[in-house]
Amino acid sequence: MLMLLGLAAYAVLGGADFGAAFWQLGAQGEGGRALREHAYRAMGPVWEANHVWLIFVLVICWTAYPEAFASIFSTLTFPLFVAAIGIILRGTAYTVHAGTAREIERRTVDRVFSISSVLTPFALGAAVGAVASGRVPVGNAAGDLVTSWLNPTSLAIGALAVATGAYVAAVYLAGDAARAGLEKLAVAFRRRALGAGIVTGAIAFGGLVVVAFDAERLSDRLFAWPALAAVVASAVTGLLTLELVRRSRFEAARYGASAAVAAVVVGWALAQRPELLPGLTVQEAAAGRRTLVATVVGVAGGAVILTPSLALLYGLVLRGRFDRGATEAEATARQRTRQGRISLLRLAAGAGAVGLPLTLLFDGGLLLALGVALLLASVALASLDLGSAITAHVADGELEPPATISIENRPSRD
Amino acid sequence: MTWLMLAAAPFAPVDQEYLFEARQMQALSFAIHIPLVCFGIAFPAFVLFMEALWLRTGDPVFRTIAKRWSKVMLALFAVGVVTGTILSFELGLLWPNFMATFGEVFGLGFTLEAFSFFTEAIFIAVYVYGWGRLSPRAHFLSGVPVVIAGFTGSLTVISVNAWMNSPSGFTLEGGRVTGVRPLEALFGNHFLWHEVVHMYVAAYIVAGFLTAAVYSFAWLRGRRGRYERVALVVPLTVAALAAPVQIVVGDWAARTVARDQPTKLAAFEGLHETKAGAPVHLGGWYDGEEVRYGIPLPRLLSLLAFHDPSARVEGLEKVPPEERPPVNVVRVAFQTMVGIGFLLTGISAVYLFVWLRRRRLPRSTWFYRAVVAAGPLSVVALIAGWVTTEVGRQPWVVYGHMRTEEAVTGASGVPVGYASLVLVYAGLLVAVAWILRRLARAPVEVQSRPSGVAPLMAGAARPEAKGDR
Numbered sequence: 001m002l003m004l005l006g007l008a009a010y011a012v013l014g015g016a017d018f019g020a021a022f023w024q025l026g027a028q029g030e031g032g033r034a035l036r037e038h039a040y041r042a043m044g045p046v047w048e049a050n051h052v053w054l055i056f057v058l059v060i061c062w063t064a065y066p067e068a069f070a071s072i073f074s075t076l077t078f079p080l081f082v083a084a085i086g087i088i089l090r091g092t093a094y095t096v097h098a099g100t101a102r103e104i105e106r107r108t109v110d111r112v113f114s115i116s117s118v119l120t121p122f123a124l125g126a127a128v129g130a131v132a133s134g135r136v137p138v139g140n141a142a143g144d145l146v147t148s149w150l151n152p153t154s155l156a157i158g159a160l161a162v163a164t165g166a167y168v169a170a171v172y173l174a175g176d177a178a179r180a181g182l183e184k185l186a187v188a189f190r191r192r193a194l195g196a197g198i199v200t201g202a203i204a205f206g207g208l209v210v211v212a213f214d215a216e217r218l219s220d221r222l223f224a225w226p227a228l229a230a231v232v233a234s235a236v237t238g239l240l241t242l243e244l245v246r247r248s249r250f251e252a253a254r255y256g257a258s259a260a261v262a263a264v265v266v267g268w269a270l271a272q273r274p275e276l277l278p279g280l281t282v283q284e285a286a287a288g289r290r291t292l293v294a295t296v297v298g299v300a301g302g303a304v305i306l307t308p309s310l311a312l313l314y315g316l317v318l319r320g321r322f323d324r325g326a327t328e329a330e331a332t333a334r335q336r337t338r339q340g341r342i343s344l345l346r347l348a349a350g351a352g353a354v355g356l357p358l359t360l361l362f363d364g365g366l367l368l369a370l371g372v373a374l375l376l377a378s379v380a381l382a383s384l385d386l387g388s389a390i391t392a393h394v395a396d397g398e399l400e401p402p403a404t405i406s407i408e409n410r411p412s413r414d
Numbered sequence: 415m416t417w418l419m420l421a422a423a424p425f426a427p428v429d430q431e432y433l434f435e436a437r438q439m440q441a442l443s444f445a446i447h448i449p450l451v452c453f454g455i456a457f458p459a460f461v462l463f464m465e466a467l468w469l470r471t472g473d474p475v476f477r478t479i480a481k482r483w484s485k486v487m488l489a490l491f492a493v494g495v496v497t498g499t500i501l502s503f504e505l506g507l508l509w510p511n512f513m514a515t516f517g518e519v520f521g522l523g524f525t526l527e528a529f530s531f532f533t534e535a536i537f538i539a540v541y542v543y544g545w546g547r548l549s550p551r552a553h554f555l556s557g558v559p560v561v562i563a564g565f566t567g568s569l570t571v572i573s574v575n576a577w578m579n580s581p582s583g584f585t586l587e588g589g590r591v592t593g594v595r596p597l598e599a600l601f602g603n604h605f606l607w608h609e610v611v612h613m614y615v616a617a618y619i620v621a622g623f624l625t626a627a628v629y630s631f632a633w634l635r636g637r638r639g640r641y642e643r644v645a646l647v648v649p650l651t652v653a654a655l656a657a658p659v660q661i662v663v664g665d666w667a668a669r670t671v672a673r674d675q676p677t678k679l680a681a682f683e684g685l686h687e688t689k690a691g692a693p694v695h696l697g698g699w700y701d702g703e704e705v706r707y708g709i710p711l712p713r714l715l716s717l718l719a720f721h722d723p724s725a726r727v728e729g730l731e732k733v734p735p736e737e738r739p740p741v742n743v744v745r746v747a748f749q750t751m752v753g754i755g756f757l758l759t760g761i762s763a764v765y766l767f768v769w770l771r772r773r774r775l776p777r778s779t780w781f782y783r784a785v786v787a788a789g790p791l792s793v794v795a796l797i798a799g800w801v802t803t804e805v806g807r808q809p810w811v812v813y814g815h816m817r818t819e820e821a822v823t824g825a826s827g828v829p830v831g832y833a834s835l836v837l838v839y840a841g842l843l844v845a846v847a848w849i850l851r852r853l854a855r856a857p858v859e860v861q862s863r864p865s866g867v868a869p870l871m872a873g874a875a876r877p878e879a880k881g882d883r
Binding site for chain 1: 471492496525533647652673824
């Protein structure tokens with residue numbers, strides 16, 4: 001269940017993220033430049049957060065379904081490695097983009113970014129196709145290393161992943177542009193959203209046909225209750241979203257597009273049941289009870305922390321508080337005179353003096369722990385004290401005369 | 415019982431011709447990732463410290479440094495995210511048997527880590543994009559979760575490594591794991607605490623000395639404005655205080671290893687025979703039976719391992735040859751780490767002594783040269799330390815339970831993967847170096863204080879290179 005949630009979130013948000021880069025690929029010239037910049041700007045603040053969904057899916061998978069994870073990763077070495085390389089290139093290009101100054105640099109970086117952004121979802125989609133069509137048997141690299149992912153279903157799902165990303169991204173970006181009052185961009189992305197929506201629909205429909213011929217087990221279940229409901233729901237929301245885009249109701253279209261994509265993921269999961277891999281049901285694949293309980297509790301606890309944090313981040317981004325030109329909320333910091341400090345340094349020395357012998361003398365137990373804690377506290381306190389004292393000294397004080405003289409008297413090296 | 419056997423069979427050991435390449439691939443990925451982790455752990459604390467100074471004094475130089483550093487922090491975090499993802503991919507791509515058999519025992523550690531990581535990602539984004547968009551106080555507070563998540567993240571990941579070195583919390587029946595107690599396995603593990611503390615302190619040392627090295631270099635080049643001086647002393651002070659403590663923590667780590675992984679300890683020294691009052695040899699080479707050409711320091715190993723100069727230390731001969739780690743790799747790595755550790759402590763001692771006695775910074779250019787060298791050296795020590803513990807664990811992936819060769823993938827193409835990864839990572843390093851240079855070259859803009867402080871760094875600035883993002 002949790003994995004499903006993570007998968008859906010990654011498909012929607014990660015997909016949008018990949019898709020944004022997809023649009024950059026085709027964008028050339030002056031207008032294209034504005035388009036590309038807009039994509040970076042809109043995705044910037046949430047990029048790392050989006051990415052973590054994938055890691056989330058991975059770790060839950062290997063904790064809760066270790067054998068399935070190992071089978072999938074060993075048989076699907078190739079597409080997953082390609083995805084991994086794509087992720088490196090993407091992340092690097094993204095990081096470097098902030099520093100590009102010249103057009104040529106920008107174009108090179110954008111090219112790498114876009115290509116890897118198409119490669120990665122395609123490879124991941126192909127891997128999903130392999131699992132869905134039952135081509136990954138249980139075992140260490142037990143499946144065919146090539147045909148497992150190079151087959152009609154995999155290709156269809158890979159293409160679907162790329163198209164879906166492009167579609168969702170166009171809808172998001174159109175909404176962003178409209179909100180920021182960038183009329184021309186909004187129109188451009190609206191056009192792209194409509195086009196991509198139709199293409200995505202076509203690929204999805206074509207994909208169903210491919211699956212019907214290529215993967216009978218999957219299609220049998222896909223066209224039966226309850227998976228069929230999800231498929232239909234996806235198709236209906238997809239069409240509704242297209243209509244919303246046509247009417248430039250981007251805010252609503254945003255949710256519609258996300259729902260349509262999530263429905264596809266749910267549909268796949270339902271069709272997959274009860275077998276995760278051929279001959280391995282979800283029940284059998286699951287880890288021990290204690291592990292599952294601990295994972296669920298951990299995830300629930302994490303969610304308590306994460307939900308408000310994520311809400312804060314997405315909220316800030318969606319409400320545009322992060323947009324350029326937002327009001328400078330920053331007040332000048334109050335100038336305060338330095339107050340007399342309690343001698344943190346003495347405290348640090350004391351903690352160190354007690355902590356050191358405890359750490360050295362004990363091989364375990366509470367006293368050792370106390371010793372280590374005191375030592376660390378001592379470093380922290382001393383850092384605070386000396387850090388601010390020395391900083392104040394160098395910030396206020398003059399340069400030390402002898403040092404400057406000894407250097408400045410020398411002939412300059414450059 | 416039959417289904418047990420059947421289920422275990424698919425993950426029987428395979429014959430992987432390129433085991434060594436697979437190990438190299440994993441090691442390379444770690445070596446790239448771990449220095450970035452140090453910046454993920456320690457750098458946010460430096461940035462927040464600067465911002466706190468700004469909030470307290472109102473001096474804009476602190477805000478400028480904090481803001482510029484926060485961009486570096488974001489760039490390195492983004493690269494860290496990527497390299498970390500690759501590591502989790504590789505766990506499955508290279509070591510499927512390990513994951514299939516033991517994933518449920520240690521997986522929880524990574525699940526919890528994902529949350530730390532998630533929190534860190536969210537708040538780093540809020541922090542960096544929030545400059546000028548949040549009130550100063552709210553902005554400072556948005557950085558606090560980043561520091562905390564840096565700690566919890568390293569705690570949970572290292573809990574997995576500690577478990578690999580000191581496995582517990584499960585029962586192994588016919589190649590299948592049963593009765594898993596994940597919390598006990600990860601957090602009831604007495605390898606965890608010294609590893610976490612050792613790594614956490616190391617992060618502050620590495621991030622501190624590397625950052626200080628940059629400004630020390632600027633100092634040597636004659637750029638000594640307030641900006642550079644402030645940016646030099648904060649990381650240097652933290653690293654200088656952490657370095658001596660690391661020796662004490664390292665001693666604690668060595669004692670735990672001596673007790674629980676005697677073979678690894680024997681490899682640190684190249685001690686073949688079990689003996690009381692064992693010596694340490696500086697340098698030299700282990701030839702399979704003894705250390706040749708080393709400088710012997712009598713009884714030191716016994717003293718270090720058990721705090722007793724005549725304690726009995728177990729030698730490598732205790733285990734059959736195929737269960738011994740590659741001794742020389744471990745030995746050289748260990749001595750490199752310890753040697754650099756003492757060197758860094760020496761630099762720290764000079765710095766702290768001059769400050770406490772004379773209330774000024776050291777004046778000798780040699781001191782600043784030493785700090786420039788200390789940056790890369792601290793990274794070398796960091797990696798040597800991980801080599802010590804990870805290669806020292808060999809041939810086991812799960813100490814005493816699963817050998818590395820039993821864990822490896824059966825898929826072909828490992829060398830191709832290795833080669834492509836090397837290429838991609840080379841590109842990554844170039845890109846990171848390039849972006850850091852770009853960020854460093856953006857002109858420093860400090861609103862001058864009423865007192866009128868001279869403008870600072872006169873770097874070859876490109877006006878258009880300075881972006882707000």
